[in-house]
Amino acid sequence: MFIYVDTAEENLAKPFLTLYGLEGDKPTVTAFDTSKGTKYLLEADINEKNLKEFSLSLLDGTLPPYFRSEPVPQEKGLVEKVVGRTFDSSVLQSPHNVLLEAHAPWCVDCEAISKNIEKLAKHFSGLDNLKFARIDASVNEHPKLQVNNYPTLLLYPAEDKTNPIKLSKKLSLKDMARFIKEKLQISDVEIKEKLQTPEIETVAAADNVKDEL
Known part of the structure; x- marks a missing residue:
């Protein structure tokens, strides 16, 4: 089935553009597999040759799916910004x-x-085997990242990135630091006094997904 969407009709075009993270300033060819919920995007120039290759690859199942991504960041901070492409x-x-x-x-x-993640990143900044990262999952997608609610905290152990450990959002800053220390067996890092103060904020948010903690 083929569908033509006039981007001048904002109410009609916006859902399609949002789904792909696109702007409506130029013609775009996309495809959607309703049985798998998979998106595809023709990223090459729109011409007869590319349209034919795009369509044939879609039909024979060799067309790679499309995932939204922000531009690749040029700078890395204490908390690294991750996008779909990185x-x-x-x-x-x-x-x-x-x-x-x-x-x-x-x-x-x-x-x-x-704020708590930034404090933890500063506290553990001396460790070579641990880094902190952040992704805006509302505009960045990846087949290995499934986020059902926000915020979601995931620890990817160096030895097994296929099974990330989900942290509870109810943990205090002190408990997050202790969790990291225990999971990574950090024995030479002393928890600083500022991470143990009772004034540190805790976040209690509804979460239907069972936490690891």
Whole structure:
């Protein structure tokens, strides 16, 4: 089935553009497999040759699916910004243990969690085998990243990136630090006094997914 969408009709075009993370400033060819929920995008120039190759690859099942991604960031901070295109290299293929925060800009609870992640990143900055990362999962996608609610905290152990450990959002900053220390068997890092103060915020958010803790 073929569908033509006029991007001048904003109410009609916006759902399609949002689904692919696209702007409506140029013609675009996409495909959607309703049985798998998989998206495809023709990223080459739109011409007869490319359209034919795109369609044939779609029909024979060799067309790679499309996942939304922000532009690749040029700078890396204490908490590394991860996008869809860098998820493999920054998380799955990284030799480090990676604590990933998946957030969304409209998430009410994310701000407090983000502040705690930044404090943890600063506290553990002397460790070579641990890095902290953050991804806006509302505009970045990856087949190995499934986020059902925000914020989501996932620890990817260096020895097994296929089974990330989910942290409870109810943990205090002190408990997060203790969890990291125990899971990574960090015996030479002393938990600083500022991580043990009772004033540290905790975030209690509804979460239907069973946490590891």
